[in-house]
Amino acid sequence: MEILVTGTGQPLAEGFASSCSEGYSLRFPPRDQGVDWCDVETVNDLVAGVDAILHFAPPSVPDKGLEEGDLLDFATRSTYVLMQAGSEAGVGRIVLASTMAMFENYSPDYVIDEIWQPKPSAEAASLAPFLVEMTCREFARQGGIAVICLRFGDLDKAEGTTETDALAALDGALKMELDPLGYRWHVFHVYSGKRFPMRAARQKFGLGEIA
């Protein structure tokens, strides 16, 4: 399976690239290649011929912090360009690495699973992953492309997601059977701590310990 991986500089993306299972051939542009993920032609070339896209948004970590508006613009526009390229190239599957952080504004008393509405803060850094999800979801809704959205906690923190669980979920999402007549937008919470249950991901991908 030929996979385009975004997320240069992100630990989980780098971890996946260095440890992914046999049978995957990765396109993972290194930082020094300086890919402009908002450039349509560049992204079209990167997407051509791949079977799946593993999208860590934003697709690269900038060397210096972006202004709030620029962060929103970069995260969403690069995702739009990637999804557009994927749709036009006939890529059937996008795995989106997202975040559980957009649920931290809920009371810790709540048992939050995938049916809850995200609740980001009114700040660009919090809104960006939420808007990236919405962009991917709308492409999936329109048809021709399926998106499996994996929401992770902070990597390898006690209240977060272990790298083992995260890598297993990424592998599972790439192999997950898709019903051509079923939903095209799939969400899984991949969280190894206590705050958020991981029922659906555990069932689907066989992650973690049964509590």
Add this chain to the structure above:
Amino acid sequence: MAGVLSGNVCVYGAGGPVGAMVARALQDDYTLRLTDLHDVDDILAQNKPQSKGAPLPEKPVSPNEWQCVDVSDYEQVRAAAEGMDALINVSVLRHDVVPAFRVNLVGAYNVMKAAVECGIKRIIHTGPRHTRLGFEGDYWPDFDVPDEAPLHPGSDLYALTKHLGGQVVRVFAEEHDLEVLCFLFTGFRPGDPGPSADGSGVGPLTVAWEDTGDPFRLGLQVDKLSCNYEVFDITVDLPHRKFGTGKAQRLLGWQPQYTFERHYRRKTD
């Protein structure tokens, strides 16, 4: 909060046709700061209405004023919001990827951030309700679609970027206890139908240009809303029963003058 019955109102995107009608509807009750990327003199010199019958802005008369503001630039948006009692955002870019994200999404973020920093509680945001995007999820096969029905923009650049901007506005409104009205538009026509034939049809979400401004005046003046982000489909009451539930008429007291009845009835002798 009580409605904003008078005072200072800033309009972002005043150079477009909706902005033009907003200014005409508000100029008797408010002092207006009309802003747009382009200067009003340049817009008038070009004399290119968005479509046949679409209005152009008018040069403001003091104390109203015109400022050139790029909504994607936070400092400019913030400066224009200073001293205002309410903000109206009718800015939009539709077709090019970069400005669509910069205006429709980043612009919405900037306006809301400025509202919070300036202590402005009443904001009117705008966007499209696309009715025919070519996939099942767009509600086109449905009927009695309520104003609150979530937008399903698909991959359409204009619809998607405005939807993302709307979600930003909703999050700001809920977190900061603001009162935001979001007006959704689809079709505009001149109130005078011109030579079009009786029974020639009208879209299920349509408003006359002449009626476009008044919902904004009523939206500023209405007392406390039932939620922080209240969505209204701005359309005359049409008999198709696809979209439009008369919410703007019921909650804002809007009474459109042009109802396009001639377009959906046979000619009678």
